[in-house]
Amino acid sequence: MHLFDGLHRATNRNRLTVLAYHRIDDPHRPGFDTFTPNVSATPAQFAEQMAYLRTRYSVVSANDVTAWLRGEKPLPPYPALITFDDGYFDNFKYALPVLKKFGFPAVVFLATDYIGKSAPFFWDLAAYCFAHTEKTSADFPPAGELRWHDSNSRTTAMVSWLERLKTVPDVEKWAHIHALPDLLDVAIPDDAFAGITMTWAQVREMVANGVTMGAHTMSHPVLTRVPAKQARAEVFGSKACIEAEIGAPVTTFAYPNGHPADFNAAIQRDLADAGIEAAFTLVSGPATPAEMRENPFTIRRMFLSHKDSLPRFAAKLVGLPRMLGFPR
Numbered sequence: 001m002h003l004f005d006g007l008h009r010a011t012n013r014n015r016l017t018v019l020a021y022h023r024i025d026d027p028h029r030p031g032f033d034t035f036t037p038n039v040s041a042t043p044a045q046f047a048e049q050m051a052y053l054r055t056r057y058s059v060v061s062a063n064d065v066t067a068w069l070r071g072e073k074p075l076p077p078y079p080a081l082i083t084f085d086d087g088y089f090d091n092f093k094y095a096l097p098v099l100k101k102f103g104f105p106a107v108v109f110l111a112t113d114y115i116g117k118s119a120p121f122f123w124d125l126a127a128y129c130f131a132h133t134e135k136t137s138a139d140f141p142p143a144g145e146l147r148w149h150d151s152n153s154r155t156t157a158m159v160s161w162l163e164r165l166k167t168v169p170d171v172e173k174w175a176h177i178h179a180l181p182d183l184l185d186v187a188i189p190d191d192a193f194a195g196i197t198m199t200w201a202q203v204r205e206m207v208a209n210g211v212t213m214g215a216h217t218m219s220h221p222v223l224t225r226v227p228a229k230q231a232r233a234e235v236f237g238s239k240a241c242i243e244a245e246i247g248a249p250v251t252t253f254a255y256p257n258g259h260p261a262d263f264n265a266a267i268q269r270d271l272a273d274a275g276i277e278a279a280f281t282l283v284s285g286p287a288t289p290a291e292m293r294e295n296p297f298t299i300r301r302m303f304l305s306h307k308d309s310l311p312r313f314a315a316k317l318v319g320l321p322r323m324l325g326f327p328r
Contacts, residue, residue: 015286017080017317020301024094027306033131034124037159040304043094049313050102053080061105062212062252066277069296082106085216085254087115089195092202100209109216109254112241116200120193121220122177123162128192130158133184141176142168166257170221200245207246214252215239222257223267232270239274251277258282268297284322
């Protein structure tokens, strides 16, 4: 990793390195039957990554970033921001103790309709159905027939279908998702997703331990796939809900899915109208100061996966995917 240390020193002194986590869990543990690609790191990997971060970066809070954007304070050399999307319980169970150990702040972007409830995100519902079906093929509108013969090919089929669903209107996406259990002959118990996301009490405990909360819409639609009025309501509603629950202002936002086609100028105007000061994508970073000052609503982040070894993690942080033109 000496090569990446050299790149880090040469390129990252003034750039903001934003780490994008989702879940912290072990996707290979017995009984794991939700969406494996959403696991960013195992608990052991996360601890190792935070130890690496401590030796090379200055971890900052979301409030530090917004204060810098307002011109109120400088960022330290080699600034890094730790973020989590969605609001999974494992962020509280596994990530929070590690953050406390290292004294690191972080921000969690909450999809508020799911907090304190047992309702699954659509990708977790799909993963559960694929994990428990006895079928090896089916016709999946709008993708067509998909086949699989083992766990790897089944995951490939599922992910390709879900990626296709993200491109259709949100109402159509949910119609296909709701039809999936019958399509795959899977019965879903009432408690299948119990405890998958945090409760509001757990959210408040994270806040009390230095974790900021940001908005991530209410129902997690791709905002460019819903009517403009609904997109605006998703922004304002999620921000207002979090503020009412934690008693603190919400000034940051993360776009669901986070690719360039998933947000636009109208949505950015909605964010500004709502009082959001910084919004985060999943376009590969790090982010330069000039980019962030020009548009604080398109800040880049590094998407992380449990498949990332520590050298690969280091490569992502120095911006190798961005240098090579990769989206992640």
